[in-house]
Amino acid sequence: MHTLFYILVSVFFVSLISLIGVVSFIVKEGLLNKSLFFIVAFSAGALLGGAFLHLIPEALENGGSQSVFLSVLLGFLIFFILEKYLYWRHCHNGICDVHTFTYLNLIGDSVHNFLDGIVIAVSFSFSLKVGIITTLAVIFHEIPQELGDFAVLVYGGFSKKKALFCNFLVALTAFGGAMLGYFLSERVSSFSFILLSVTSGGFIYIASTDLVPELHKENDLKRSSIAIVIFSLGILFMWLAKRISP
Numbered sequence: 002m003h004t005l006f007y008i009l010v011s012v013f014f015v016s017l018i019s020l021i022g023v024v025s026f027i028v029k030e031g032l033l034n035k036s037l038f039f040i041v042a043f044s045a046g047a048l049l050g051g052a053f054l055h056l057i058p059e060a061l062e063n064g065g066s067q068s069v070f071l072s073v074l075l076g077f078l079i080f081f082i083l084e085k086y087l088y089w090r091h092c093h094n095g096i097c098d099v100h101t102f103t104y105l106n107l108i109g110d111s112v113h114n115f116l117d118g119i120v121i122a123v124s125f126s127f128s129l130k131v132g133i134i135t136t137l138a139v140i141f142h143e144i145p146q147e148l149g150d151f152a153v154l155v156y157g158g159f160s161k162k163k164a165l166f167c168n169f170l171v172a173l174t175a176f177g178g179a180m181l182g183y184f185l186s187e188r189v190s191s192f193s194f195i196l197l198s199v200t201s202g203g204f205i206y207i208a209s210t211d212l213v214p215e216l217h218k219e220n221d222l223k224r225s226s227i228a229i230v231i232f233s234l235g236i237l238f239m240w241l242a243k244r245i246s247p
Contacts, residue, residue, distance in 0.1 A: 005183055007129065008122045011136040012179045015117060018143040019172035022151030022165050037145055038219060042228040044141040045212035046235020051138035052204040054239050056124070056197055059131050064194035072195045076202020081210075083112065107167060110150055111174045117143075118178025119185075120203070123196040126186030134242055135200070141235070142207060147172075 060069045117139050125132030147168060154164035186193050216232070219225050 004125050007132060008125050008179050008183055009176070011121050011125070011132065012118050012175045015121070015136065015139055015143060016114075016169070016172040016175055018140060019147050019150075019168040020165060021144060021147050022155075022161070022168060024148075037148055038215075038224065039228060039231050040148075041145045041212050041215050042231040043235040043238075044145055045208045045216065046232040046237075047141040047239055048138050048204045048208040048212070048235075050236040050239025051134055052201040052208075054236075054243050055131060055134045056201040056204070059127055060194040060198045060201065063127070064198070069194065069198045072198030073202040073205070076199035077206045078202070079199065080203045080206040084206075084210075107154075107171050110168075110171045113146075114172050114175040115178035116203070118175035118180075119182035119196075120178075120200045121175075122179045122182025123186050123193055123200065126183070126193050127197060131197075134239070137242070138204060138239070142204075142212075145212070 057069065057073065060072070121132065121136055121139060124135035151164050151168055154167060155161055159167065182196075185196065216225070216228050219228060
């Protein structure tokens with residue numbers, strides 16, 4: 002039962018990230034947009050660091066290398082298909098055809114959060130350490146994700162209060178995913194390393210096809226150089242977490 006408690010607490014904190022749009026009430030839009038670029042850089046590094054330094058090594062300890070890396074590729078493919086057909090529009094700069102995709106964006110975000118819940122639950126089934134690292138990686142990604150979703154909803158005609166409410170409501174689907182992930186990990190524990198590998202593939206996909214391309218859009222040499230440093234710090238953070246964890 003301790004595992005389920007950790008899962009639910011972690012999902013609760015991840016769900017609270019959906020309310021990060023509240024900063025738009027107190028922070029100037031220009032400053033928020035500038036900060037978001039560097040948050041994306043750190044998130045990309047943290048996701049890749051989490052995948053390559055924590056999740057994949059953990060999966061390899063519990064399964065054969067061929068099964069693990071095939072599952073990583075499967076995870077990459079699954080996230081590619083989901084993004085292609087559910088239109089996961091993160092829109093970190095608020096540039097999207099939001100009038101067409103505002104409600105579809107909420108549907109896609111529901112699926113996204115449901116998968117986050119599964120990912121966190123499966124990770125805690127391995128160990129507390131892996132669960133915490135995975136939760137941190139999800140949180141780092143959710144910050145720019147939720148800010149982008151909030152911007153899409155507001156730009157699409159929602160009031161700021163309605164956008165916050167809808168984002169939080171959608172975030173709660175993560176609890177459904179968490180319960181499913183807990184159920185699966187309890188009953189197919191011998192295959193949990195496959196689910197962890199699929200998660201790794203998803204993290205790699207998000208970082209490499211969504212976040213890193215956002216960094217390439219910056220043409221200013223100084224800001225780009227700072228982004229590279231912050232990206233590296235995201236990886237370093239995950240490496241340090243591995244070194245200091247028991």
